[in-house]
Amino acid sequence: MRNNSFDIIVIGGGHAGIEAAASASRMGCTVVLMTMDRNALARMSCNPAIGGTAKGHLVREVDALGGLMGKIADETGIQFRMLNKSKGPAVWSPRCQSDRKLYSEVAVELISSFENITVIENSIVEILIENNVVVGVRTGSGEEIVARAAILSAGTFMNAIMHTGLNATNGGRFGEKPSVGITESLVNLGFISGRLKTGTPPRLKKSSINFNTLEEQPGDTNPKPFSHFTDPVNFPALSQVSCHITYTDSNVHKVLEKGFDRSPMFTGLINGVGPRYCPSIEDKVVRFSDREKHQLFLEPEGLESDQIYVNGFSTSLPAEIQLEALHKIKGLEEVEMVRPGYAVEYDFFPPHQVDSTLETKLIKGLYFAGQINGTSGYEEAAAQGLMAGINAALKIQGRKEFVLKRSEAYIGVLIDDLVTKSTDEPYRMFTSRAEHRLLLRQDNADRRLMNYGQELGLVNFQDAQIVQDREAKIFKGITACKSQKLNAKKINNFLESKGSSIIDSTETIANLCRRPELSLSEILKLDGLSEHVDISPLIEDELAMRQVEIDLKYEGYLKRQEEMIAKMEKYEDHYIPLTLNYLEVKALSTESREKLQKFKPRSIGQASRLPGVTPSDISVLLIYLKR
Amino acid sequence: MKFEINEDTIIALATPPGVGAISVIRLSGPSSFTAIDEVFAGKVQISSAKTHTIHYGQIIENDEIIDDVLVSVFRAPNSYTAEDIVEISSHGSPLIAQKIISLILKNCQIRLAEPGEFTKRAFLNNRIDLAQAEAVADLINSRTSVSLRGARNQMDGLLSSNVLSLRTKLIEVSAFVELELDFAEEDIEFVKRTELVAKINYILSEIEALLESFSFGKIVREGINVALVGEPNVGKSSLLNYLLKESRAIVSSTPGTTRDIIREEISIDGYLFRLHDTAGIRSSKEEVEKEGVERSKELIKNADLIVFIGDVYIGFSDELYDELRKLNPSIKILKVLNKTDLGIKRLYSEDFQISAKTGDGIPHFLNGLKVEVFQDGIYSERTAIVSSVRHYDCLTKAKKNLIRALEALSENISGEFLASDLRASEISLAEIIGEVTPEEILIDIFSKFCIGK
Numbered sequence A: 001m002r003n004n005s006f007d008i009i010v011i012g013g014g015h016a017g018i019e020a021a022a023s024a025s026r027m028g029c030t031v032v033l034m035t036m037d038r039n040a041l042a043r044m045s046c047n048p049a050i051g052g053t054a055k056g057h058l059v060r061e062v063d064a065l066g067g068l069m070g071k072i073a074d075e076t077g078i079q080f081r082m083l084n085k086s087k088g089p090a091v092w093s094p095r096c097q098s099d100r101k102l103y104s105e106v107a108v109e110l111i112s113s114f115e116n117i118t119v120i121e122n123s124i125v126e127i128l129i130e131n132n133v134v135v136g137v138r139t140g141s142g143e144e145i146v147a148r149a150a151i152l153s154a155g156t157f158m159n160a161i162m163h164t165g166l167n168a169t170n171g172g173r174f175g176e177k178p179s180v181g182i183t184e185s186l187v188n189l190g191f192i193s194g195r196l197k198t199g200t201p202p203r204l205k206k207s208s209i210n211f212n213t214l215e216e217q218p219g220d221t222n223p224k225p226f227s228h229f230t231d232p233v234n235f236p237a238l239s240q241v242s243c244h245i246t247y248t249d250s251n252v253h254k255v256l257e258k259g260f261d262r263s264p265m266f267t268g269l270i271n272g273v274g275p276r277y278c279p280s281i282e283d284k285v286v287r288f289s290d291r292e293k294h295q296l297f298l299e300p301e302g303l304e305s306d307q308i309y310v311n312g313f314s315t316s317l318p319a320e321i322q323l324e325a326l327h328k329i330k331g332l333e334e335v336e337m338v339r340p341g342y343a344v345e346y347d348f349f350p351p352h353q354v355d356s357t358l359e360t361k362l363i364k365g366l367y368f369a370g371q372i373n374g375t376s377g378y379e380e381a382a383a384q385g386l387m388a389g390i391n392a393a394l395k396i397q398g399r400k401e402f403v404l405k406r407s408e409a410y411i412g413v414l415i416d417d418l419v420t421k422s423t424d425e426p427y428r429m430f431t432s433r434a435e436h437r438l439l440l441r442q443d444n445a446d447r448r449l450m451n452y453g454q455e456l457g458l459v460n461f462q463d464a465q466i467v468q469d470r471e472a473k474i475f476k477g478i479t480a481c482k483s484q485k486l487n488a489k490k491i492n493n494f495l496e497s498k499g500s501s502i503i504d505s506t507e508t509i510a511n512l513c514r515r516p517e518l519s520l521s522e523i524l525k526l527d528g529l530s531e532h533v534d535i536s537p538l539i540e541d542e543l544a545m546r547q548v549e550i551d552l553k554y555e556g557y558l559k560r561q562e563e564m565i566a567k568m569e570k571y572e573d574h575y576i577p578l579t580l581n582y583l584e585v586k587a588l589s590t591e592s593r594e595k596l597q598k599f600k601p602r603s604i605g606q607a608s609r610l611p612g613v614t615p616s617d618i619s620v621l622l623i624y625l626k627r
Numbered sequence B: 001m002k003f004e005i006n007e008d009t010i011i012a013l014a015t016p017p018g019v020g021a022i023s024v025i026r027l028s029g030p031s032s033f034t035a036i037d038e039v040f041a042g043k044v045q046i047s048s049a050k051t052h053t054i055h056y057g058q059i060i061e062n063d064e065i066i067d068d069v070l071v072s073v074f075r076a077p078n079s080y081t082a083e084d085i086v087e088i089s090s091h092g093s094p095l096i097a098q099k100i101i102s103l104i105l106k107n108c109q110i111r112l113a114e115p116g117e118f119t120k121r122a123f124l125n126n127r128i129d130l131a132q133a134e135a136v137a138d139l140i141n142s143r144t145s146v147s148l149r150g151a152r153n154q155m156d157g158l159l160s161s162n163v164l165s166l167r168t169k170l171i172e173v174s175a176f177v178e179l180e181l182d183f184a185e186e187d188i189e190f191v192k193r194t195e196l197v198a199k200i201n202y203i204l205s206e207i208e209a210l211l212e213s214f215s216f217g218k219i220v221r222e223g224i225n226v227a228l229v230g231e232p233n234v235g236k237s238s239l240l241n242y243l244l245k246e247s248r249a250i251v252s253s254t255p256g257t258t259r260d261i262i263r264e265e266i267s268i269d270g271y272l273f274r275l276h277d278t279a280g281i282r283s284s285k286e287e288v289e290k291e292g293v294e295r296s297k298e299l300i301k302n303a304d305l306i307v308f309i310g311d312v313y314i315g316f317s318d319e320l321y322d323e324l325r326k327l328n329p330s331i332k333i334l335k336v337l338n339k340t341d342l343g344i345k346r347l348y349s350e351d352f353q354i355s356a357k358t359g360d361g362i363p364h365f366l367n368g369l370k371v372e373v374f375q376d377g378i379y380s381e382r383t384a385i386v387s388s389v390r391h392y393d394c395l396t397k398a399k400k401n402l403i404r405a406l407e408a409l410s411e412n413i414s415g416e417f418l419a420s421d422l423r424a425s426e427i428s429l430a431e432i433i434g435e436v437t438p439e440e441i442l443i444d445i446f447s448k449f450c451i452g453k
Ligand SMILES: Cc1cc2nc3c(=O)[nH]c(=O)nc-3n(C[C@H](O)[C@H](O)[C@H](O)COP(=O)(O)OP(=O)(O)OC[C@H]3O[C@@H](n4cnc5c(N)ncnc54)[C@H](O)[C@@H]3O)c2cc1C
Pocket: A011, A012, A013, A014, A015, A016, A017, A034, A035, A036, A037, A040, A041, A042, A043, A044, A045, A046, A047, A122, A123, A124, A125, A153, A154, A155, A156, A157, A158, A172, A173, A178, A179, A180, A182, A198, A199, A200, A278, A342, A343, A344, A369, A370, A371, A372, A375, A376, A377, A378, A381, A382
C-alpha cells in the first residue's frame, strides 16, 4: 500500500534534519520530516552549547543562507562568548551555552510554523529504490511513503549501541531506541558502511555542587548574537549565567584507573573509531600520563534545569567508578550523579560515497547529511542538512545545483574535505582546515553568502539588500581611506595620546589604520572627517566600518590569499564528468587510477586534493579530458 | 573550446643539457617578451620586435655581460605553444645557459617549466594532436613513477629526505601556531614566540644551506677540486698541459720538476673541474721541494677527488696510496696509468689507462671523472645537493615566506597571519616532495597535546 506523496522525505529530526526540511520547504517543496520522537527535534545529544572555534563560523554561514541554527541559538542562549578575541578577526568564533530543553522546544515550534512540512513520528526501516532512483521509504509499521528525494540524517542512531562499563544497551541516545534496518537496506544496494564511536560525560545535580570554591567563567559583557537577523535590541533573550572551572588530579586519575579493566574501550568491546580531539577522560589519563590534572568545565544545562554538564569528563567507565572519581574533584565532593556518561557506537557511510551536493553517487535522489557522513557536532550536521535540503529541492525543480567552494565558506571546506578525503574518524571543523581562513571570517559571512541565500529563496530580498548597500559603503570607504590624507597638525596630538609615533607632514587614513595601536573608528572620529561623503556612512554603520578596518589593516595578507584563490579557480571550475572511467586512463599511476575511480572527483581541483594524486596525474588528466 | 590554464610564463632549457655547441632557452607565455627585455641588451627591444625575427645582443647581469646571444621571437598564436615564445641561443656551456635561466627567474614573474610542459601547452592550445600529446603524458608519468620509486640518482634522494625532514619541522611549527588558534580554550601551555623564532631560524638556516649547495652555486661555481698526485715524473704536469691544450706547467724528465701547486680550471660537459698539479710526493731533503710536498699534502686533505697517476714503469706504490688514504680517509681515489704509448704492458690496479703524450684514453678518463662526481656522488655522501633550478626556485620561495613569518613574529601579529606564511612555505617545499595537508598539522597537534574537553 502506498500513500502520502511528498517532494522530499527527511529521515531524522536532528540538527541536520531540521535544516534540510526547512530549506527545502522554503524553496517550495512539500516535505515530510520523519523522526522517532516529535518532541525531540534538534535535541542536543551531548553538550548544551552551540558554536566554538570554526563551529561558530559554520553557524554564521548557515544563518547567512537562511538556516535555523543561529536563530534558535540566539533565542535559547544563556551565555554568549566570542572566543579568540585577543587574536586576529579571522579566528574570532562565537559560542554560546544553550538551554537544552528550550533549544528543542524552539526548534519544534519553528518547524511547526512551516506549512508544507509534515512531521511524522515513526522509524524508517528501508529506503525504496527503483532503477537506482529513490522512490520512497518504508516505516517500521509497514507504511510506504512516496517521494522524489530522500535525505537521510539519522545521526548516531543506526545500529547504535551505548556503553557504560561492561553494560551495553541498544540505543542512539540516552532513553532513545536505535534505528535498525536502514544500514542493511543500503549495504544491500552496494553502499559501504563503517563504525564510529563518540561519548558523553555524566550529568550532575546542580544543587549538590559547591560552586563557592570554583573559578567562575562568565559570558561576554556585551554579547553579540549569532544570527544576522536577530534584533539586537531584544538580545539576549534570556538571562545570562556563568560556567565554572575545576580540575582533576592524580587522586581522580587513580580512581579512574581502577575501572580500566571494565572499560569498553580498553577491553575491546567497542570497535568504532572515536574522535581524537574529543577524547574520553580515561584516554587522556592514559595518553598524557605525565599531566597531573585536566581542566573541567561545569556547564549549566538550562535556566530552570538542575543539571550540570561536565565538559572534559566524557567517559564510558562503570557508573560507580565515575561517581567515585567525581567525588575526588574540588567542588564535587558531595555531588549527585543524575546520569552516568556513556559511549555510543553507530554506523556511518564513509563520505566518498556522496557528491559535493551530498547526493549519493549510487542512488539518485538520495542524500546523506550530518553525523552519518562521519562528522561530529551539531554545527557540522546543520551545515550539511542545509546544503542537502537546498540541493534536493534544486534538483526536483530542475534548477542548477548549489555547491560552495573552499574559498567561499567553511561549509565548502567541510563538504569538500568529506568528499575528497573521506574520513575514518569523526570529522570536526577547525579553522586550520580552511586554507583561505583569512577571508572566511565570521564577521563577513553575510557578505560572502547572503546573496546566494536570496537567490535560492531562503533570505528575504530586504535583508539581502541591506548587505548589498553596505557593500557599496565598504567599497567607497576603502577608496576614501586610501586617498584621504590627514596632516600632522591635526593628528599628532591624537597619535601621541595613543602612544603612536607622530608624522612629519601628511599620511593617509589607510596607512594610519595599519598601525596596530590605532583603530579606524577612533581615527574617523577625528575632527572634520564626519563631513566626508564616503566616510560619514562608515561612522554611522559599525559593521561597514569594521569591514573597512579589517581590509585596510590586513590588506597584504588578504591580497595574497585572493591571488592564491584566483590561481586555483580555473582548476575548481574545470569539471570532470562523473562518467569518466579512470581505469581506462593508462598514463595514470595504478594508485591514482584507483583513487580517482573511488572518489570520482567533480573537478580537476578536487582531483588534485585526493591524497596520493600527484601534479603529474593532474597533467595527464587535463590532457585526457581534452579528447 | 580553448582551455586556458596558462596565465603564467614558463622557462626551460630546450636543448639537452651537457652537449652541443649552443644551448637554447625557451620562454613561453604572456610575459615572455617583457622578461627578456629585462636582461637583454641589443639594438631592438624584444617586446617591440616583429614575429619570426632574430636579434643579436647580450645578456647582462649587473652591468656584466654573461654571454652573447641570439634571440628569436615568435608571437602568439604562431608558435609552438601558440603563446608568445622567445628562444635564446647562447654559445656557452650549459653552465652559462643555467646562469641565464637563474637570472631571468630571479628578475621576473616566471617559473620553471615542468617536464613536458611546453608540449602540454602546445596540445592544450591545439597545436599538436593527441597521439603526440599522449606520448608526452607517458613521458611525464614515467618520470614521476621513477621518482616515486626513489630510483632517481642519489643526489635527489638525499635532497628529498632533507626536504622531508624540514617539512616535518615546519609542520611542527605550524602545529604550535594552530594550537593557539583552534585550541585557545584548552588548558595547555602554548609555545613561546621566542621558541617559534628559534625553530623557524633553524629551518631557515637549513634551507639556506641547501640553497648554497645549488650546483651552479657550489659544485659548478666553485668547481670540483681534483688533485693530480703521484710520484715524481709520472706525467702529472703533462696530463694537465694536455687537458689545457697549452704548456701551462713545466714538463721535464727530471723528477721533482713541479714545486708549487698549479691550479687550472677545465670544463667537462659544462661542469667545472679545478685541477691541481702537485709536486710529486717523495721524501726530499731539498728545502723548496719539501715545502712543495707539504702543500701537496694540504691540498689532498681538502680535495674532492684524487687522481692518482702512475706510469707504466712503476705503477702505483702501495705506500703512497696508504698515505693518501690517511690524509683523506673518505676521498675517492682514481688510479690512472700514464704513458701507455710506450708499449710496456704490465698489470697494475689502474682504473684508467692514458697517454698524456698522444691523448689516448683521455676522453674515456674524463667521462669517468664526470660520472664519478655526478652519479656516484662524492658530494652526496656529504650533503644534499640542489641540482635543479626548479628545486632551487621552490626553496627560494620557501625561504622568502619564512622570512616573512619571522617579520610577522617580530611585529607580534596574530597567529593566523603567521600561519599563512608558514603554509606558503610548506607549499613550496611540497612542490619538491608532495603536499602537506592541514590534516597532518592536526595530527601533530593531537599527538603532542592533550586536546579535548
Ligand atoms: C552520546 C553522544 C555524544 C556525543 N558527543 C559529541 C561530542 O563530544 N562532540 C560533538 O561535537 N558531538 C558529539 N555528539 C554528536 C552530536 O550530537 C551530533 O553530531 C549531532 O547531533 C548530529 O546531528 P544529526 O542531525 O546528524 O543527528 P542527530 O542529532 O543524532 O539526530 C538524528 C535524528 O534522526 C532520528 N532518527 C534516527 N534514525 C531514524 C529512523 N530510522 N527513522 C526516523 N528517524 C530517525 C532521531 O530520532 C534523531 O532525531 C555526540 C552524540 C551523542 C549521541
